[in-house]
Structures are given as structure tokens and as C-alpha cells.
Amino acid sequence: MHPAPSIILFTVLSGLGFGLLIFLGLGIPAVTGWSAFAFFAIAYLLAVGGLAASTFHLGHPERALKAFTQWRSSWLSREAWLAAITLVVMALYGAGLVFFGTRLGVLGWLGAGLALATVAATSMIYAQLKTVPRWHHWSTPVIFLGHALGGGALLAGEVQLAASLLLVLGGLQIWAWLQGDGRFRAAGGTMESATGLGNIGDVRAFEPPHTGTNYLLTEMVHVVARKHAVKLRAIAYGLFSILPWAILALLPFSHTLAMIAVLSHISGTLISRWLFFAEAEHVVGLYYGKR
Amino acid sequence: MTSLPSHTEKKLGLVIDLDICVGCHACVTACKGWNTENYGVPLADEDAYGANPVGSFLNRVHSYEVKPEEGAAQLVHFPKSCLHCDDAPCVTVCPTGASYKRVEDGIVLVNEGDCIGCGLCAWACPYGAREMDPTEQVMKKCTLCVDRIYNENLPEEDREPACVRTCPTGARHFGDLSDPESAVSQLVAERGGMDLMPEQGTAPVNKYLPPRPKDAPTDVLAPLLDITGEEPKGFLGWLDKTLERLG
Numbered sequence: 343m344h345p346a347p348s349i350i351l352f353t354v355l356s357g358l359g360f361g362l363l364i365f366l367g368l369g370i371p372a373v374t375g376w377s378a379f380a381f382f383a384i385a386y387l388l389a390v391g392g393l394a395a396s397t398f399h400l401g402h403p404e405r406a407l408k409a410f411t412q413w414r415s416s417w418l419s420r421e422a423w424l425a426a427i428t429l430v431v432m433a434l435y436g437a438g439l440v441f442f443g444t445r446l447g448v449l450g451w452l453g454a455g456l457a458l459a460t461v462a463a464t465s466m467i468y469a470q471l472k473t474v475p476r477w478h479h480w481s482t483p484v485i486f487l488g489h490a491l492g493g494g495a496l497l498a499g500e501v502q503l504a505a506s507l508l509l510v511l512g513g514l515q516i517w518a519w520l521q522g523d524g525r526f527r528a529a530g531g532t533m534e535s536a537t538g539l540g541n542i543g544d545v546r547a548f549e550p551p552h553t554g555t556n557y558l559l560t561e562m563v564h565v566v567a568r569k570h571a572v573k574l575r576a577i578a579y580g581l582f583s584i585l586p587w588a589i590l591a592l593l594p595f596s597h598t599l600a601m602i603a604v605l606s607h608i609s610g611t612l613i614s615r616w617l618f619f620a621e622a623e624h625v626v627g628l629y630y631g632k633r
Numbered sequence: 634m635t636s637l638p639s640h641t642e643k644k645l646g647l648v649i650d651l652d653i654c655v656g657c658h659a660c661v662t663a664c665k666g667w668n669t670e671n672y673g674v675p676l677a678d679e680d681a682y683g684a685n686p687v688g689s690f691l692n693r694v695h696s697y698e699v700k701p702e703e704g705a706a707q708l709v710h711f712p713k714s715c716l717h718c719d720d721a722p723c724v725t726v727c728p729t730g731a732s733y734k735r736v737e738d739g740i741v742l743v744n745e746g747d748c749i750g751c752g753l754c755a756w757a758c759p760y761g762a763r764e765m766d767p768t769e770q771v772m773k774k775c776t777l778c779v780d781r782i783y784n785e786n787l788p789e790e791d792r793e794p795a796c797v798r799t800c801p802t803g804a805r806h807f808g809d810l811s812d813p814e815s816a817v818s819q820l821v822a823e824r825g826g827m828d829l830m831p832e833q834g835t836a837p838v839n840k841y842l843p844p845r846p847k848d849a850p851t852d853v854l855a856p857l858l859d860i861t862g863e864e865p866k867g868f869l870g871w872l873d874k875t876l877e878r879l880g
Contacts, residue, residue, distance in 0.1 A: 343756070401750015401770025408729035408747055415636045418728035418753055472722065472833055473759045530832040531759075533697075538827045538841055539651075539709055543701035548708060551661075551693035554686045557764040561752065625830065626761035629695055629713065 345619035356392025361494025367454030421463035475529035505590035512583025547631030562624035582610025641739035644811035646838035653804035656710030660796035667795035677768035715762040715775035716837035723754035
């Protein structure tokens with residue numbers, strides 16, 4: 343799949359923003375006044391910035407409000423609703439903390455649950471697609487939620503919790519990468535099943551239907567740059583999991599080091615999300631004899 | 634709502650005969666022509682005469698080489714367009730309701746005025762039947778020529794999809810696949826019509842007729858080259874044996 347920068351930024355930034363909102367909703371850290379304002383500002387900049395980035399890949403962003411209509415069937419529509427409701431609920435909860443120094447616990451818990459559900463809905467946009475076997479698995483929501491929780495704890499300044507979550511996330515991500523590698527084959531699609539010609543013999547693409555490229559090839563048959571996937575996995579793992587864990591767990595706490603841990607985590611998450619798209623193979627490639 | 638209808642009154646669709654298609658791409662051209670001038674926004678052709686032409690098409694013809702275990706390889710031309718699936722995954726993922734499946738005839742359509750161009754429906758389709766128009770930035774797909782098949786301004790013989798009407802070899806058939814008595818259903822039953830990518834569970838309406846088995850290869854010259862023919866009789870037989878004995 344084509345790793346579009348707008349979608350990578352959207353999933354990474356809004357995942358972090360909603361991840362931070364989960365912890366703020368739970369009252370972690372227990373902040374009020376100006377420090378609460380700073381935490382909420384960061385969370386909203388990330389969440390809203392990510393959502394704004396997602397509109398850049400739309401052909402007609404001026405019609406984006408129509409995406410709220412199909413929540414009964416579409417995960418993309420559900421995500422739009424959940425994101426909007428979360429931001430409203432958490433704004434009310436945040437206003438209580440910032441302006442009145444009061445924690446409206448129930449509202450916070452509700453907001454945290456909604457923020458978690460928003461990230462889950464984002465992941466389901468990808469996990470629902472049977473056409474992309476690597477994504478069509480429950481590990482996709484697990485990884486998206488893991489990144490939101492790990493990154494959220496890191497931004498919330500929860501040193502011990504963040505260190506543990508990032509270590510667990512690293513393990514989960516490696517497991518997801520490895521068991522995702524065999525899923526295209528396991529899903530059973532072949533050039534023979536795609537064309538129905540398998541009972542005559544082996545099928546080979548002889549001539550493509552068009553001499554140039556087309557939307558299908560550029561959007562869904564992204565084969566370039568996959569050759570460095572293993573090295574990129576190692577770099578991503580080091581940056582989003584191991585380095586921030588080492589800084590948090592092994593070194594004495596300082597704000598400079600914490601900032602390095604945050605930047606390292608975000609860079610690693612961006613690379614891993616790039617891989618999430620670049621390594622994913624769509625079954626339509628079978629019609630072209632490519633994956 | 635982009636929920637799928639539980640039942641459609643008809644299942645209009647195509648039956649494509651892979652045994653007959655010669656890969657002339659006339660259906661591609663006819664489709665592009667009709668659908669550029671009629672339903673929805675025109676189908677783009679960018680840099681059509683330049684080095685990197687790109688555009689949207691609703692129908693494309695692949696060509697495959699199929700190698701049996703024994704015997705010669707076969708070339709199979711393979712037209713591919715929307716299969717108007719009963720369980721169309723492209724419809725349910727749509728966040729705006731632009732994609733829908735019609736209850737009256739099962740045709741899957743896009744209401745382009747509601748399409749935000751997110752591309753998720755094209756991701757959900759295993760067949761590559763949907764293409765984002767590079768100029769208009771809305772999703773384009775086969776309409777089964779919904780503006781021809783019911784069009785009373787056209788002569789009756791033209792009230793079928795442009796690809797079917799134009800096919801010079803009769804490799805494309807159009808009809809109601811929910812009616813077991815229809816010509817297309819009979820054809821599917823008789824020739825073992827098949828679904829593409831059955832493992833995807835999309836229940837496509839369009840069916841493909843597999844190429845007929847080829848005859849075993851025969852050497853047509855062999856009988857003429859058999860110079861000995863039958864055993865000679867009579868005088869020639871006596872002569873043959875005598876000469877053999879002489880060694």
C-alpha cells in the first residue's frame with residue numbers, strides 16, 4: 343500500500359494525542375490550572391493536527407462533514423464521531439481542571455474510554471480490510487492501541503509506566519511484524535484464484551492492461567523501498583521502544599532526556615507506521631503478477 | 634445508508650467468456666467513450682499524448698499465459714470490471730453514503746456528489762474495479778451502463794452495456810443472474826461459470842466462463858508420411874517376401 347505522508351502523520355499524531363487524553367482523563371498526572379492547560383494543549387494540538395492532516399489526502403475535503411452520516415456501517419464514519427465526541431467531552435473535563443481546579447471524575451473516565459475507542463476505530467479502518475491480509479487481524483488494533491498508550495504515558499510524564507508500556511509495545515510490534523509476514527500466503531489468494539484459470543495450469547501475467555501506470559498500481563501495489571524493511575524495522579524498534587525505555591528506566595530523570603525520549607519515540611513510531619503501509623500487500627496486485 | 638440490502642429484486646450483471654475473448658480492447662474503448670460523455674464526471678486522460686499517460690478506466694483487459702503440465706501454453710485475455718458483488722465490501726466501508734447497492738437491480742453505484750475521495754472503497758475492493766479519477770478526484774466505477782439499459786431514447790438493441798454491445802466476438806453477455814431461466818444463467822450453468830477470488834467472500838454477480846479444454850495435439854501430416862502403408866498382398870507381397878529373403 344502507498345505510504346501517504348498525510349495518513350502516516352494522521353495516525354501517528356492523533357494516536358499520540360488521544361493516547362495522552364486517555365491518561366489525562368484518568369487523572370494521570372493529577373494536574374490543574376496552567377499545568378493542566380499545557381497538557382491539554384499538547385494533546386489537542388496532536389489530536390486535532392492529526393485529524394487535519396487526514397483531510398489532506400481527501401479528493402474533496404470540502405465535503406468532509408458527510409463522513410459523519412454512515413456510522414452504522416463504516417468504521418471511518420465511526421472514527422469521525424468518536425473523535426468529535428471525545429474532543430468535546432475532554433474539553434469540558436479539561437475546562438473544569440484548568441479554570442475551576444475541579445476534577446469531574448466521571449467525565450474524565452468517559453473521555454478516557456472515548457479516546458481509547460477513537461484509536462480502536464482508527465485501527466479498524468485498516469483491520470477490516472480483507473483485501474490486505476497483513477492488516478486483517480486483531481494485532482492491528484493491538485499495535486495501534488499499544489502505540490497510543492505507550493506514547494500517551496510518555497507524554498503524560500509517567501516515567502515508570504511509560505518505560506514498562508514501551509518495552510511491552512516493542513515486543514508486541516516485533517511479534518506483529520513476524521506473524522504478519524506469512525499472512526498474505528495464508529489468506530489463500532493466488533494468481534490462479536484471482537483469474538480462476540488455476541485448473542488449466544500455472545498462470546503468468548503476459549501483458550498488462552495498460553502501458554503506463556494507473557491509480558491501482560500507485561495506490562495499492564507499492565513495491566518500491568520494501569527491500570530495506572528489515573533494517574527499518576530494527577531502527578524503528580530501537581527508536582520507539584528501546585531508546586526511550588533505556589532513558590526512562592536506566593538514566594536519572596531530566597527534562598532534556600525526557601524530551602529526547604519523546605522525540606525518539608515519535609520518530610520510531612513514524613518509521614513503524616511507514617512500514618505498516620509500505621509492507622502491506624493488497625490482493626489486487628495478483629492481477630498484475632506483482633505484490 | 635451504506636448498509637447492503639438484504640435482498641435485491643434482480644441481479645443484473647455480466648457473463649464474460651474467456652474462451653472467446655481475443656483481447657482487442659474494444660470493450661475498454663466503448664466503455665471509456667460512453668462513460669466519459671454520460672453518467673457522472675468524465676473519465677480523465679492526463680498527458681494522453683505525452684510520456685506518462687494516465688487516466689481512469691472502468692474496464693481493463695489483462696492477458697495471461699497459462700501453462701498446463703503437458704502441452705502448449707495458452708494465452709487467455711481477461712477483461713475485468715466491477716463484479717457488482719452481493720456482499721460488496723466497497724459499499725459498507727464508505728463513510729459518506731456515496732457508495733450504494735441498488736435494491737431494484739443490484740447495481741453498485743457511486744453518487745459522485747457525496748464522494749469525498751478518501752479512496753477507502755478502492756482499498757476494500759479485491760478486484761481493482763474502482764479507480765479515483767485523477768482530475769475530478771472522485772471514485773469512478775462501472776455503472777453497468779445504468780444510463781443505457783433503461784434508456785427508452787435508445788433503440789432496443791442498444792439497451793445493454795456499451796462493452797457488451799460493442800464486443801465483436803460475443804464474449805460478453807448481459808442479463809439477470811438471479812433468474813435461473815435467463816440466457817446468462819443458462820450459460821453459466823452449462824459452461825461452469827466461476828467467481829473470481831472466491832476466498833474473499835464477496836459473492837460476485839458477474840461470472841467468468843473458463844476456456845474450453847483444448848483438443849489433444851495431433852500431427853495432421855503423420856498419415857501422409859506413412860510410406861509403407863498396409864502390408865502388400867498378391868504379386869507385390871510375393872516380391873516383397875522374396876526380396877527380404879535375399880537379405
